[in-house]
Amino acid sequence: MQNLIYLLLRRMRLPLIVVILAYAISILGMVLAPGVDDQGNPWNMNFFHAFYFVSFMGSTIGFGEIPYPFSDIQRMWTTVAMYMTVLSWLYAIGSLFAVIQDPAFKRVLAFTTFTRAVRRLHEPFYIVCGMGDAGHLIVRELTDDGLRCVCLDRNEQRIQGLRLEDFPVDVPALTADVTDSSMLLAAGLQHPQCAGVLAITDIDHVNLTIAISCKLLAPDLQVICRSETHDSEANMASFGTDYIINPFDTFAERFAMLFKSPSMYLVNEWMTSLQESPLTEFTAPPRGTWILCGYGRFGKAIQKSLSFKGIQTVIVENDLAATGAPEEAIQGRGTEAFTLVEAGVETATGIVAGTDDDANNLSIIMTAHDINKELFTVARQNMRTNDAIFAAADINMIMQSGLLIGRRIIDLLTNPLLSAFLRKATSENEEWANILVSRVVGILADAPPDTWTLTVNSEQTPALLEAIDKRLPVTLGHLLTDPRDSSKLLACVPLFLVRANHNEQLVPENDTVLQAGDQLLFCGRRHAETHMRWTTHNYHALDYICTGQDRPVGAIWRLFSGHTSR
Amino acid sequence: MNLEKVVFAFFIVLSLTLNFGFFIGDLDNPNHHNVYELYAALVVSLIATIMKFGDRAHIGAVLLATSLVADLQLIAAVIVWTMAEHATGVGMTPMVMSSIVSLSGGALLANIISVIILVTETVMFRR
Numbered sequence: 001m002q003n004l005i006y007l008l009l010r011r012m013r014l015p016l017i018v019v020i021l022a023y024a025i026s027i028l029g030m031v032l033a034p035g036v037d038d039q040g041n042p043w044n045m046n047f048f049h050a051f052y053f054v055s056f057m058g059s060t061i062g063f064g065e066i067p068y069p070f071s072d073i074q075r076m077w078t079t080v081a082m083y084m085t086v087l088s089w090l091y092a093i094g095s096l097f098a099v100i101q102d103p104a105f106k107r108v109l110a111f112t113t114f115t116r117a118v119r120r121l122h123e124p125f126y127i128v129c130g131m132g133d134a135g136h137l138i139v140r141e142l143t144d145d146g147l148r149c150v151c152l153d154r155n156e157q158r159i160q161g162l163r164l165e166d167f168p169v170d171v172p173a174l175t176a177d178v179t180d181s182s183m184l185l186a187a188g189l190q191h192p193q194c195a196g197v198l199a200i201t202d203i204d205h206v207n208l209t210i211a212i213s214c215k216l217l218a219p220d221l222q223v224i225c226r227s228e229t230h231d232s233e234a235n236m237a238s239f240g241t242d243y244i245i246n247p248f249d250t251f252a253e254r255f256a257m258l259f260k261s262p263s264m265y266l267v268n269e270w271m272t273s274l275q276e277s278p279l280t281e282f283t284a285p286p287r288g289t290w291i292l293c294g295y296g297r298f299g300k301a302i303q304k305s306l307s308f309k310g311i312q313t314v315i316v317e318n319d320l321a322a323t324g325a326p327e328e329a330i331q332g333r334g335t336e337a338f339t340l341v342e343a344g345v346e347t348a349t350g351i352v353a354g355t356d357d358d359a360n361n362l363s364i365i366m367t368a369h370d371i372n373k374e375l376f377t378v379a380r381q382n383m384r385t386n387d388a389i390f391a392a393a394d395i396n397m398i399m400q401s402g403l404l405i406g407r408r409i410i411d412l413l414t415n416p417l418l419s420a421f422l423r424k425a426t427s428e429n430e431e432w433a434n435i436l437v438s439r440v441v442g443i444l445a446d447a448p449p450d451t452w453t454l455t456v457n458s459e460q461t462p463a464l465l466e467a468i469d470k471r472l473p474v475t476l477g478h479l480l481t482d483p484r485d486s487s488k489l490l491a492c493v494p495l496f497l498v499r500a501n502h503n504e505q506l507v508p509e510n511d512t513v514l515q516a517g518d519q520l521l522f523c524g525r526r527h528a529e530t531h532m533r534w535t536t537h538n539y540h541a542l543d544y545i546c547t548g549q550d551r552p553v554g555a556i557w558r559l560f561s562g563h564t565s566r
Numbered sequence: 567m568n569l570e571k572v573v574f575a576f577f578i579v580l581s582l583t584l585n586f587g588f589f590i591g592d593l594d595n596p597n598h599h600n601v602y603e604l605y606a607a608l609v610v611s612l613i614a615t616i617m618k619f620g621d622r623a624h625i626g627a628v629l630l631a632t633s634l635v636a637d638l639q640l641i642a643a644v645i646v647w648t649m650a651e652h653a654t655g656v657g658m659t660p661m662v663m664s665s666i667v668s669l670s671g672g673a674l675l676a677n678i679i680s681v682i683i684l685v686t687e688t689v690m691f692r693r
Contacts, residue, residue, distance in 0.1 A: 010620025017616050024609040028602075047605055048648045 003108050011099045015092035022088035026054045026081035033074045043068065058085030110174065111186070117172035118188040123148055125194060126413065127187045129178040129210050130201030131158040133384040133402025134226070134409070138198065141410045143167045150187045152178050154201075179206055181213040189218050196222035196242075198409060204232040211241045224412065226405050228297055245408050247401035248301040255378070255397075256305035257426070258285055263433035267425065270440070270449045271418055271523065272407050285376040285396070287311055288349030293334035293364045295323045298354040298380050298399070314343045335363040340371060350376035354399075358386045362393055417453045417521045421496040424506055436493075436507060443491050443524060450526045451495075454479075454536065456518040461536035467546070468516055474546065476520075477510035483534050483541040490531055492524025577614040578629075578684055581636065582677040584610055589674050593667050594660035604647070604670065608640045611673070614680075625687055632680045639673035 030050035037043040045053070049067065056063055057078065070078065099105055125148035128135050139149045139162070151173040153159055159175045176183040178201060188194050199210035207225045214223045224243040227233040236244050257265045262284040290306060292299050295317040306313050315329040316339055332339030334353070345351070351368045353361035361379045368375055381390050381400040390398055411419050425433070440449065458465055467474050476497075482488040497508040500517030508520075522529070535541050584607040591598025615633040618626060643666045650662040 006620050006622055013616055013619050016619075017613050020609065020612050020616065024605075028605070031602075046651070047601060047644075048652050 004105075004112055007105060007108055008099060011102075011105075012092075012095060015088075015095040019085075019088045019092050022081075022084045023054060023058065026058070026077075026085055027051055029077045029081060030054060030074070033071070033077045035068065035071045035074050037068050045074075054081060054085065057082055058089065060086060114172050114174040115186050117170065118150055118186065118191065121148055121150075121172075121188065121191065121193055123193060125150055125188065125191075127152065127184065127189065127194065127197045129153070129184075129197065129199050130206075130226075131155070131162060131173075132200070132202055133400070134200050134405040135198070136162075137403065137406030138200075138409055138413075139167070139171060140165075141406075142413065143169050143171060145414055147414070152176050152183060152187055154178060179209045181217065184210065184213055185217065189214065189221070194218070194221060196224065196413070198224045200224075200226040200405060200409070202226075204228055208232050208236055211236050212239060215239050215241070224409055228401075243409075243412060245405050246301075247399075247404045248298045250404055250408060251298075251399045251401075252301035252305040255302060256309055259287060259306075259309045259311065261430040261433050263430060263437045264426065264428070266437055267433060267440075268422060271422065271451055272411055286349035289314060289344065289347065290350045290352065291316060291334075291340070291343045291345060291348050291368070292352045292354065293317075293361075294353070294355035294380075295325045295329065296354065296356060298356075299323075299352070302352055302354060302378075314348070316340070316343050333360060333364075335360050335367060337367055337371060340364075340368055345371050345375070348372065348375065350378065352378040352380075354378075354380045356380075356382055358382050358390075362389060365393055365395055415451065415453060415521075417496060417498065417519055418451060420498070420504070421506070421521055424496070424504060428506065436495075439493050440523060443493060447491075447525050449523055450529065451521065451523045452529045454520045454522065454532070456514055456516050456520075463539040463542045464514065464536045465516060466539060467542055468514065472546065474514050474542070475510065476508055476512045476514060478542070478545050479514070479520075479532060479535060480510060481535070481545045483531055483538075483545060486545050490524065490528040492522045492528040492532070494520060495523050496521040574617050575684060575688075577610060577617055578677075578680050581607065581610040581614045581633075582674070582681050585636070585640075585670060585674045585677050589667060589670050591667075594664040596658045596660075596663045599663065599667055601647070604640070604643065604666075607670070607673075608637075608644060611636050611640055611677070625683060629680060629683055632676045632683070636673040636676040636680070639669050639676065643667075643669035643673070 027047065027050045030045050030053060031047055033045070035043045035045060053066070058081075065074075126142065127150050128139055129152045131139070131151055131153040135151070135153070139151060142149050146169070148169060149171050151159070151162060151171060153173075153175065154177055156175045159173045162171065162173045172187075174183070174187070176186075178184070178199075181189075184197070189197070197210065197214045199207040199214075201207055201210075204227050207227060211223050211225050214221055222242045224245065225236050225241050227236060227244050227246050228248065230246075233244050233246060254265065254268065257268065287309075289312045291314050292303055292306075293316045295303070295315050299315070299317070303313050303315065315325055316332055316334040317323050317325045317329055318331065318333045320329055320331055330339060330343050332342070333355075334340060334343075340351075345368050351365070353364040355361055355364075358381060361381070365377050365379050369377065377395045378397040378399065379390065379393070379395045381387075381398050384400065384402055425436075454460060456464055456468070464474060464479075476494055480489050480492065480494065482490050494508055494510075495506070497505040497512065498519040499505075499515065505512070522532070535545060584603060588599055588603040588607050611633065615630070615637055618630040618633055621627070621630070646662065646666050646669065650656045650658060656662060
């Protein structure tokens with residue numbers, strides 16, 4: 001605010017001096033010009049009258065010649081004064097508008113509004129640096145969950161685009177150089193409510209700079225970074241960045257899971273999908289020879305995970321020397337039929353189009369598909385704007401790094417239990433995953449899966465905690481019972497239980513006795529969550545479930561029915 | 567030599583000298599205090615105030631404050647004069663004159679402080 005006033009005053013100095021001088025000269029002239037009063041005596045205007053007259057003349061209100069009709073000299077001077085004052089006003093007002101329209105002034109204004117909005121945040125918020133596809137998705141999901149975000153991006157257009165969007169809560173956003181630590185401070189890095197920083201610009205070095213600034217200026221803050229090279233990943237990890245997300249490695253890991261355990265892949269997909277889509281039908285990819293088009297960071301990550309699973313790959317790369325491709329790699333883009341034929345597309349079982357050009361990737365997929373209809377196709381999508389054409393191309397798997405990073409970060413922030421579950425579940429075998437999948441499918445049928453967490457504490461489960469405090473044995477099975485009819489079960493599966501002593505349990509049994517501080521992860525139909533929360537909040541509902549009896553609620557009724565104790 | 571500094575100092579000193587010119591003389595004698603001089607003192611004082619706008623240094627802020635005090639005192643003097651002559655019909659009695667002159671005396675004090683600050687600043691920064 002201070003800056004704004006100083007800037008305005010400094011720029012308005014000359015215009016204001018011009019206005020004062022014009023008025024001073026006009027008033028003096030009016031006082032000096034000889035006039036005649038109504039009796040014909042010589043008369044001079046005094047300063048009071050002159051100021052009054054010039055004031056209404058200068059603003060072109062014009063009450064006429066008062067108190068007496070003017071002499072010719074007075075009229076001549078009025079003509080001069082009129083032009084002088086009106087022009088000075090126009091100049092002053094014009095300058096004022098010019099200052100307000102000035103880009104520098106607008107920048108200061110935007111910065112001032114931004115810092116004020118950040119200062120007024122009274123609930124936990126995240127600083128999102130970089131508003132690409134991932135940033136956009138994260139802000140959308142976090143605000144839908146009622147979490148606050150503060151956005152920074154170097155690109156003015158992205159910030160403008162953000163302003164036009166309709167978020168459920170106010171999202172302060174600023175166009176700024178995110179590598180400038182003073183901008184991070186303005187965004188609330190040292191604000192007591194700041195919960196974390198997401199460095200997800202598309203330049204690794206910028207993310208690295210943000211992470212260092214955060215760890216130095218606010219060491220306790222959670223920092224999540226996006227990184228596309230192993231170099232900067234190691235660098236970020238060296239000073240304690242909390243989470244580093246590499247979109248290529250993340251996808252390659254998932255891709256490898258497809259071969260190891262399709263059911264596990266399916267569990268992953270259900271739990272982390274953002275859209276409420278019904279359970280996807282899925283065919284496991286064949287284990288034959290795979291063709292990799294493009295041996296960049298993406299291609300390398302895929303090749304590594306495929307060879308780890310013992311699957312043969314043929315690499316097609318246009319620039320063999322720069323990418324360090326192995327000797328047996330085939331030179332070419334892969335968009336032409338003969339390169340693909342040379343790579344053995346007729347006998348291959350799958351193809352990965354992983355170049356950094358969307359048009360080329362689509363071309364590779366379509367050319368390959370023309371030659372071999374049975375191919376399992378995987379494509380990398382670089383631009384979110386190409387959603388429609390990628391969807392139309394009928395590709396088995398699409399890798400879109402913005403979406404991938406966004407999903408990972410949203411899960412980390414809004415559902416840490418889910419991330420822990422997936423980490424632990426990955427080490428289980430295929431059989432375990434098959435059982436889990438069949439259980440979930442049995443309960444959900446075609447409905448889209450929903451996950452939620454429950455913590456046994458006074459805030460989330462007051463009734464449950466009261467029962468535990470009274471040493472009543474409440475089991476997980478009780479929670480899964482329908483509070484409307486104790487003979488039925490709710491449509492959900494308990495996935496994960498974390499005890500207060502960090503003891504973790506995958507897919508806990510129904511007879512597990514609940515304790516204070518337990519954290520539970522469920523997967524099931526959406527309405528099951530509502531009913532479960534009712535049980536945990538309402539003592540009578542819980543009592544009904546535990547005993548199977550609908551006991552009287554009021555003291556008098558209890559007296560009559562003989563239930564004197566609860 | 568910086569033209570901006572010349573103009574700046576010119577207006578500050580001029581507002582002091584004009585103010586002094588009006589103030590000097592018998593306190594209650596209207597013949598010793600010219601209305602044009604008061605007018606000029608007020609106009610120059612207003613311009614001097616605007617010249618000080620937008621200086622973010624601490625010394626600039628103090629200069630602006632003294633100037634605003636001088637303006638306030640002079641405007642009060644002008645209002646007293648106008649009220650006495652035109653609104654209440656009391657006329658220019660010695661009592662009215664002395665209150666006008668004493669108000670301008672206050673403005674004079676503020677202007678003196680302004681000039682002292684200006685001189686101090688000039689001595690401190692020999693540029």
